[in-house]
Amino acid sequence: MKKAFAGALIVMGFSLFGNSAKASSEDRFWSWFAANEARLFEFEKDQEAIFDSLQAELQRINSDLTFEFGPVKDGAREFVISAGGIKSAFAAVESTYAMAPSLKRWVWVKFRPRRWPLSDLEYGGKKVRAEEVRYLLAKDGDRAGIVLFFDGYNEQEKGAYGQMAYLLLDEALGEYAVEAQVGFIEFHSTESKYFSQSSPLPELPQHFDEYFRSRAH
Structure with missing residues (x-):
């Protein structure tokens, strides 16, 4: 009985020390x-x-x-x-x-909050004006999938466009929403067959909020 009690004290002491170490x-x-x-x-x-x-x-x-x-x-x-x-x-x-x-x-x-106006970006030798980027919102389970359309986008430079896309989405939606509420993220050129359904990126924050409000009812 004494051994069990001593063991419990050791476990409790370790737990308390761990919490205080993290807090410190x-x-x-x-x-x-x-x-x-x-x-x-x-x-x-x-x-x-x-x-x-x-x-x-x-x-x-x-x-x-x-x-x-x-x-x-x-x-x-x-x-x-x-x-x-x-x-x-x-x-x-x-x-x-x-x-x-x-x-x-x-x-x-x-968490990084939404920023307005959205910033124009330059990365990997590519320049992107935020107002020229367009998006399409789609259902992705309990999240929202997003397709971004860039003029001149190609798969060979996907890395550079991808970096800029995530920076733009962070500014438009905030860091927490991008990780917690956004599902798939795809990149297309303006030649995509889906481009005609797209909207200007500055409209995304309002559309995104409306999308989740409508799902809550």
Whole structure:
């Protein structure tokens, strides 16, 4: 009986230590952030060094975590905690956000939010204007499949177009929605037989929201 009781205490102690160890990594990050708050708020003065330090501190929580800064508005900045589009890191985003302190000059945001207007992009020698990209929304189980149409798209350069497509979708729908609500993502040229059914990409956010609202009723 004593042995069983001792064993239970060991298991309980291990569980508590594990939880506190995990929490301490987030506590450590926010303590570091608060101590460096003035430098972080004016990161443009030493951007490379500050970003390197910030990324290193975040990755002590989870190696996939990353971040974004917003511009200063009304004396405050947004600080975005992102999983870099990697779903396995979503829990780390949630736990880090949940432990964020109250700092007067900061607004905390979990996951990259929608951005407007959508950005024009250049990647791998390719330039894409967001307003010239078109999309088609389709049912994919309990998710929404998306086909994106690019002028000049070809399979040989699928990698470059794919990178730009995910950046555009992140801006249009937000990081969380792309991972949690979007199913298949396909790329077609404007010569596709489906192109005539497509709509301009700037209309996607409203169409996407309407699609899921209609499924909820």
